[in-house]
Amino acid sequence: MRPSETEKIKKIGEFGIRDTGLVDREMLEVVLNDRLGKKVRVKCNEDDTIGDLKKLVAAQTGTRAEKIRIQKWYTVYKDHITLKDYEIHDGMGLELYYS
Amino acid sequence: MANRTDPAAKSIRGTNPQNLVEKILRSKIYQNTYWKEQCFGLTAETLVDKAMELDHLGGTYGGNCKPTPFMCLVMKMLQIQPEKDIVVEFIKNDDYKYVRILGAFYLRLTGTDVDVYRYLEPLYNDYRKLRQKLADGKFALTHVDEVIDELLTKDYSCDIALPRIKKRRTLESIGSLEPRKSVLEDDFEEEEEKEENEQIDGLDNGVDERDYYHGRSPIRERDRDRRRESHRYRDRDYDRDYDRDYDRERGRGRERDRDRERDRDRERERDRDRDRDRDRYRIREEKDYGREREREKEREGRERERRDRDRGRRRSHSRSRSRSRDRKRHGRSSSPKRRADGPDEPKKKKEKKEKKDDGTDHPDPEIAEANKLRAALGLKPLKL
Numbered sequence: 001m002r003p004s005e006t007e008k009i010k011k012i013g014e015f016g017i018r019d020t021g022l023v024d025r026e027m028l029e030v031v032l033n034d035r036l037g038k039k040v041r042v043k044c045n046e047d048d049t050i051g052d053l054k055k056l057v058a059a060q061t062g063t064r065a066e067k068i069r070i071q072k073w074y075t076v077y078k079d080h081i082t083l084k085d086y087e088i089h090d091g092m093g094l095e096l097y098y099s
Numbered sequence: 100m101a102n103r104t105d106p107a108a109k110s111i112r113g114t115n116p117q118n119l120v121e122k123i124l125r126s127k128i129y130q131n132t133y134w135k136e137q138c139f140g141l142t143a144e145t146l147v148d149k150a151m152e153l154d155h156l157g158g159t160y161g162g163n164c165k166p167t168p169f170m171c172l173v174m175k176m177l178q179i180q181p182e183k184d185i186v187v188e189f190i191k192n193d194d195y196k197y198v199r200i201l202g203a204f205y206l207r208l209t210g211t212d213v214d215v216y217r218y219l220e221p222l223y224n225d226y227r228k229l230r231q232k233l234a235d236g237k238f239a240l241t242h243v244d245e246v247i248d249e250l251l252t253k254d255y256s257c258d259i260a261l262p263r264i265k266k267r268r269t270l271e272s273i274g275s276l277e278p279r280k281s282v283l284e285d286d287f288e289e290e291e292e293k294e295e296n297e298q299i300d301g302l303d304n305g306v307d308e309r310d311y312y313h314g315r316s317p318i319r320e321r322d323r324d325r326r327r328e329s330h331r332y333r334d335r336d337y338d339r340d341y342d343r344d345y346d347r348e349r350g351r352g353r354e355r356d357r358d359r360e361r362d363r364d365r366e367r368e369r370d371r372d373r374d375r376d377r378d379r380y381r382i383r384e385e386k387d388y389g390r391e392r393e394r395e396k397e398r399e400g401r402e403r404e405r406r407d408r409d410r411g412r413r414r415s416h417s418r419s420r421s422r423s424r425d426r427k428r429h430g431r432s433s434s435p436k437r438r439a440d441g442p443d444e445p446k447k448k449k450e451k452k453e454k455k456d457d458g459t460d461h462p463d464p465e466i467a468e469a470n471k472l473r474a475a476l477g478l479k480p481l482k483l
Contacts, residue, residue, distance in 0.1 A: 026482035044467045045482050055476050064255070065232070067123075098123055099164050 030088060032070065033056055039099035044083065049078035057096070069097040101130055108180040109208050112262055116177045119208050120259055125174070127166050129161065134171045143181045146172065150189070154199035156246070157232030158258030167232055169201065169259065176205045183210075190218050195226050196243060204257070207250045213275050215251070216427040222247045224282055458483075 030053070032040045042056045050070060058065035070077045072094055077086060088094070111119065120128070127135055137149060144152050150172055157167040189202025203219055210218070217295075225243040233239050253262050270276040458470040458480035470480045 043466070043481060045479070048478065052476075052478050053396065056477070059472055059476065 012073050023033055028083070028088070028090035028092075030083075031093045033093060034097040034098075035039045039094060040096070045081050046084040046088075046094070047081050050077045050086070053083065054079070069099045071097055076088065102178075104178050105180055108178075108433070117174065117211065118176060119177060119262070124159065124164075124166065124170075124258060127164055128171055128174050131166055131171060133168050134166075134174070137168075138171055138175045141179065142177055143179065143185055145394070146179070147189075148176060150201050151195050151196045153201070155230040155238065156200055156257065157199065158234070158256075159231050160234055160236045166258075167213050169197070170259075172201055173204055173208075173257075173259075176201070177208070180209075183214075186210075187218060189337055190222070196225070196229060199225070200229065200246060201241065203221065203247060203250065207261060212270060214277055215264055216267060216270065219247050219251060220279065336348075 026045060027043060028046055029041055029043050030049075032042065034069075038061055040057055040060050042053065042060065044053055044056060051065075054065045054068045056071065057063075057068055077094075102117075108116060110116070120121050141149065153169060153172070158167040158170060159166050186202050186206050187371065189198050190206065192198055199222065203222060206218055207215055223244045225247075227243050229241050229243060229246060231239045231241045231246075235461055250261065256262065267276065267279065271278050292301065459467055459474060461467040461470060461483075466481060466483070473480055
């Protein structure tokens with residue numbers, strides 16, 4: 001059985017809480033906003049890197065992946081680190097800038 | 100003030116020529132020290148001096164996207180907009196390769212489609228090396244013709260989006276351009292001729308042997324196959340010889356090899372005669388149809404092998420014979436196999452279609468679309 005399934009069952013068993021959709025910790029949806037009119041929702045895996053996320057955003061917005069810069073306040077996210085390591089959760093909003 | 104385009108400059112593709120470079124990159128160039136110090140008040144002549152000092156090309160590099168001097172000079176050219184003949188002079192000059200590339204790049208940005216093809220295609224023959232600065236700050240090796248190819252085929256180079264030009268085929272069909280004649284065409288033709296001549300020479304020695312051996316119809320009807328076969332035969336021989344020579348040369352001197360080669364050639368001729376005799380026997384037998392032919396061949400083959408082993412000349416015969424035997428075997432076995440596979444294959448195909456690895460056939464259309472995009476980008480499908 002996949003680990004996510006065992007987690008779900010544990011939850012239901014321990015607290016009697018119903019599983020609510022995307023809490024399986026594998027796929028998540030991130031919102032990127034550039035405050036100039038571009039707001040993009042991207043579905044991705046938690047083990048995707050920021051570079052992969054940039055490619056997905058580029059495909060949706062039409063800019064080039066190399067030009068995109070993803071930030072959270074003053075933290076510029078690096079290309080080779082995964083979303084899981086940055087603790088980016090489902091539904092989180094990120095800032096979209098261009099370089 | 101220093102950043103305004105020359106008021107006498109024409110607009111390119113409907114806009115200020117400097118707008119060919121996008122806003123962010125433009126601002127980066129204006130803030131660059133090289134631009135501020137060296138590119139102030141440049142004219143066409145002084146620009147040439149600066150261009151001669153270039154030693155690498157590239158777009159932006161580093162974490163904060165610093166532009167290279169090459170970029171700054173391209174920007175300057177867009178600002179002052181030199182005449183077309185000056186740009187062509189840049190391209191035609193042979194001494195300074197970076198000046199050439201600079202001119203080519205500028206022409207690609209501002210020139211008409213026909214001009215672009217006409218002036219950039221001759222540069223395909225330039226094989227000189229260039230130094231290119233990559234986005235991480237390191238240098239890479241590239242060549243003039245590679246860069247020209249990028250300019251003509253891709254739509255993004257050195258961090259500038261290149262304007263769209265019509266494809267060569269379209270221009271040819273309109274008639275503005277002639278079909279492309281590669282300089283290598285003459286070389287290819289020469290090589291083809293050489294090959295044909297070699298094969299014809301090689302055939303005089305090996306013709307009889309090959310024909311009898313495979314029991315084929317007369318020479319005239321199967322020219323091409325023969326040529327191909329002799330070619331293959333020659334290659335195999337060469338490989339064998341080469342390996343043997345290489346192994347031997349390592350251990351001992353070369354003089355002995357020469358002697359051995361001479362001996363080998365003499366042996367080969369003797370073997371060829373023997374082969375022809377044997378094969379003539381075989382052909383008479385082949386005239387009788389049926390499996391008896393096969394059996395006899397095998398028997399003869401075994402006898403021949405024994406003979407060879409006795410004399411210690413197993414080389415070419417057994418190999419070529421086993422090849423022909425293998426071919427016969429393959430010829431027979433292929434058909435029954437295919438028949439057996441028939442009913443199984445469609446079942447396997449159906450199974451595969453039902454379970455795609457991409458997840459592009461997920462019932463939820465959003466997820467299916469997302470997976471399609473991910474597959475196109477080379478990413479794994481979404482984990483659900």
